[in-house]
Amino acid sequence: MKILDCTLRDGGYYTNWDFDKDLVNNYIESSNNLPIDYIEIGYRSLPQESYRGEYFYCPNYLLKRIKDQSNKKLAVMLNEKDTIVSDLKALIKPCSNLIDLVRLAVNPDNFLRALKLAEAIKDIGLEVAFNVMYMSKWKSKKDLVNHFNKVDGIVDYFNMVDSYGGVYPTDVKQAFNLVRAKSNVKIGFHGHNNMELALINTLTAIDCGADIVDVTFTGMGRGAGNLKTELFLTALNAQNKLDIDFNFLSKSVAPFSEMQKSYGWGTNLPYIISGANSLPQKDVMDWISNKYYSFNTIIRALSNKSKGITDNLRLEKFQSSQQKKYSSAIVIGGGSSPISHSEAIHKFLNINKDIIVIHASSKNAKFFKDIDNEQIFCLVGDEGYRVEETYINSSPKKGRFVLPPFPRQMGTYIPSKYKDMAYELEKINFTDNYFETHTAIAIETAIQLGVKKIYFTGYDGYAGIFNQKKEINLMEENKYLFSKAIECGLELISVTETRYNDLIKSSAFSYLMNK
Numbered sequence: 039m040k041i042l043d044c045t046l047r048d049g050g051y052y053t054n055w056d057f058d059k060d061l062v063n064n065y066i067e068s069s070n071n072l073p074i075d076y077i078e079i080g081y082r083s084l085p086q087e088s089y090r091g092e093y094f095y096c097p098n099y100l101l102k103r104i105k106d107q108s109n110k111k112l113a114v115m116l117n118e119k120d121t122i123v124s125d126l127k128a129l130i131k132p133c134s135n136l137i138d139l140v141r142l143a144v145n146p147d148n149f150l151r152a153l154k155l156a157e158a159i160k161d162i163g164l165e166v167a168f169n170v171m172y173m174s175k176w177k178s179k180k181d182l183v184n185h186f187n188k189v190d191g192i193v194d195y196f197n198m199v200d201s202y203g204g205v206y207p208t209d210v211k212q213a214f215n216l217v218r219a220k221s222n223v224k225i226g227f228h229g230h231n232n233m234e235l236a237l238i239n240t241l242t243a244i245d246c247g248a249d250i251v252d253v254t255f256t257g258m259g260r261g262a263g264n265l266k267t268e269l270f271l272t273a274l275n276a277q278n279k280l281d282i283d284f285n286f287l288s289k290s291v292a293p294f295s296e297m298q299k300s301y302g303w304g305t306n307l308p309y310i311i312s313g314a315n316s317l318p319q320k321d322v323m324d325w326i327s328n329k330y331y332s333f334n335t336i337i338r339a340l341s342n343k344s345k346g347i348t349d350n351l352r353l354e355k356f357q358s359s360q361q362k363k364y365s366s367a368i369v370i371g372g373g374s375s376p377i378s379h380s381e382a383i384h385k386f387l388n389i390n391k392d393i394i395v396i397h398a399s400s401k402n403a404k405f406f407k408d409i410d411n412e413q414i415f416c417l418v419g420d421e422g423y424r425v426e427e428t429y430i431n432s433s434p435k436k437g438r439f440v441l442p443p444f445p446r447q448m449g450t451y452i453p454s455k456y457k458d459m460a461y462e463l464e465k466i467n468f469t470d471n472y473f474e475t476h477t478a479i480a481i482e483t484a485i486q487l488g489v490k491k492i493y494f495t496g497y498d499g500y501a502g503i504f505n506q507k508k509e510i511n512l513m514e515e516n517k518y519l520f521s522k523a524i525e526c527g528l529e530l531i532s533v534t535e536t537r538y539n540d541l542i543k544s545s546a547f548s549y550l551m552n553k
Contacts, residue, residue, distance in 0.1 A: 040250040042226075043069060043267055044078035045294070046093050047115055048259035051323070052301040055080055056091030061293045065255070066107045068290030072271065073280050075250075076139060078113040079104055082129045084120065101136040113139035115169070116155070118148055123158045130162055139165040141197070146172055146182045156192050167195035167250075169228060173213045174205050174316050186220035195250050196223045200239065203232025203262050203305075204313035207242040214246040224249035229265050231257055232305050232313025236265035237273065256294040261319030262309035267291075302326075308336040315344040325448070339448045351452070352444050356461035356486060362412075363488035364394045368533070369480045370406070371496030372399035375534035380405045382546040383495060386533065387411050389549075394487060398480035400424040402496055403434075412436040416479040417460070422451040433459075440483050442466070442474045469522040477519045481528070491529045495546070499537025513538075 045065065046057060069077055079101060080093030092100055096114055105112060114137055116129065121142075130140060140159050144152045149170070156166045168189065176182060189196055198213050205213075210227065217225055227243035229236035229252070240251050253270050257263035268291050274280040298304065305313075312322045317340055325336045368387070370376055376383060387393060387409050395413045397403050400421045406413070407428070415425055417439050425439075439452065439460040452460045466473045466482050484492050497516065500509045520530055520540035532541040533549075 040075040042076040042252050043074050044252050045254040045258050047078045047080045048254055050093050051260040052303055054091050055094035065290055068286045070109050071283050071286040076111045076113050082114045098133050101133050105136050111138040113141055115141045118142045118144050118152045126158050134162050141167040141169050144168050144170045149185050165194045168193050169197045169199050171199045171201045173198045173200055183216055186217055189223045190221050193223055195226045197226035197228050199228045200230050202313050202316040203230030204316055210239050210242045226250035228252040232262040232309045240265050255290055256298050258303050261323045262305040263303045311340045317343050353460055353462040355464045356440050361487055366393045366491045367396050367484040367489045368393055368493040369396045369398050372401040373496040373498035375498050376402040376496045379534050385550050386546050396480045398476040404428045415439045416476055417441045418476050418479055426453040468526050472515045475515055477516050481523050494532045495534045497536050
């Protein structure tokens with residue numbers, strides 16, 4: 039039984055395939071002294087428009103450096119859906135002397151097409167592995183199972199992939215038997231850990247006769263992650279099946295454990311629910327990485343998906359023709375500036391009662407409970423709960439609620455006492471992206487009210503060290519939306535300090551000189 043560690047490839051979903059050189063050097067040195075047979079360096083990919091890091095492309099200089107350092111067999115992965123046979127001339131032939139194994143990520147629907155790719159890779163002289171996804175759904179694909187006999191003589195390893203992290207040991211046995219009944223190929227297992235079953239499922243696969251299994255240090259991998267290398271090796275050591283140098287094991291685990299504090303891989307309730315219901319991990323990973331989706335919101339969305347529900351409520355349209363027109367609005371975000379400058383903003387609104395207040399986030403709504411201006415609350419993500427907490431024993435003065443267009447991917451939650459005050463936008467017209475974000479809903483609402491000038495507060499931006507996935511993405515989203523709003527002829531002015539250069543810099547205090 040072989041062990042393949044794919045930390046750098048699968049872990050790249052969190053780091054965008056960028057890894058510190060010292061961390062990798064430490065990883066290679068530790069792996070050299072542990073009973074690991076293969077290490078999967080990353081993907082080999084054709085150029086893409088968006089940024090991906092070094093380990094998404096695995097240039098030859100990187101493979102050569104690792105080959106010189108490592109005493110293990112080296113593997114790379116190809117996304118079969120993005121690769122045709124003619125691409126191998128650029129992707130595999132140039133590095134064929136630097137790697138030992140090419141693994142193909144195979145959607146079951148593309149099984150026959152993947153076989154042609156595997157044949158071409160074998161002709162180059164390399165080992166080939168199929169990572170056949172969605173094993174929990176194989177039983178329902180009779181045509182797929184009938185094709186399993188075609189891998190003999192072409193594929194070296196047939197890896198069963200628990201894509202959703204929701205299979206049980208009995209499922210592993212059934213999937214193993216499906217493959218073994220049709221083929222003599224070596225069988226492997228790649229388990230995700232949504233339901234904390236990666237270890238027992240992997241041990242079950244080994245009991246069935248698996249020839250190779252996948253692991254990653256600290257379980258680092260897409261979504262909920264994978265079987266932890268350190269857990270698996272320790273379990274086998276405790277059964278006297280492997281000798282382990284725990285000094286080297288600890289040395290490799292330590293830096294990935296530090297990274298885990300920042301990136302937060304591992305299972306949680308949303309991942310557990312997605313695993314139990316065979317729902318895509320990508321959606322959950324994207325939702326968790328967004329600042330404005332709470333677990334409650336994500337769980338509601340997953341519940342809808344598991345029931346085949348696109349949304350759970352339709353609302354009256356927020357029609358601009360039926361609304362009072364405003365020349366100006368102030369959009370209040372979730373930054374700290376509305377709190378530190380609340381007195382000035384209150385005075386500013388008091389002398390400008392014709393300005394409508396739009397809460398892109400209700401995080402700071404409690405500081406504006408007593409203003410006389412009309413208010414609109416954008417109910418995106420978990421905002422309904424925030425409003426409910428803010429107005430426990432009351433309702434917003436002159437308040438209305440606006441939601442994204444139907445259907446909303448996260449479902450809908452509106453406090454029951456506000457349902458008669460809630461509306462949905464018919465369409466987001468000013469932008470071609472980020473339709474369900476706080477800022478998009480706030481700007482579209484202002485446009486539909488005839489607003490030409492929007493003041494902003496609470497859009498402070500981020501500086502220094504921060505969680506790159508969440509904060510950088512949020513800033514990029516807002517910058518894009520600001521640019522689209524400006525293209526529509528809107529004047530965007532920040533009245534508190536901001537790091538968004540798209541906003542005209544102003545000061546609430548400048549409007550209050552004689553007040």
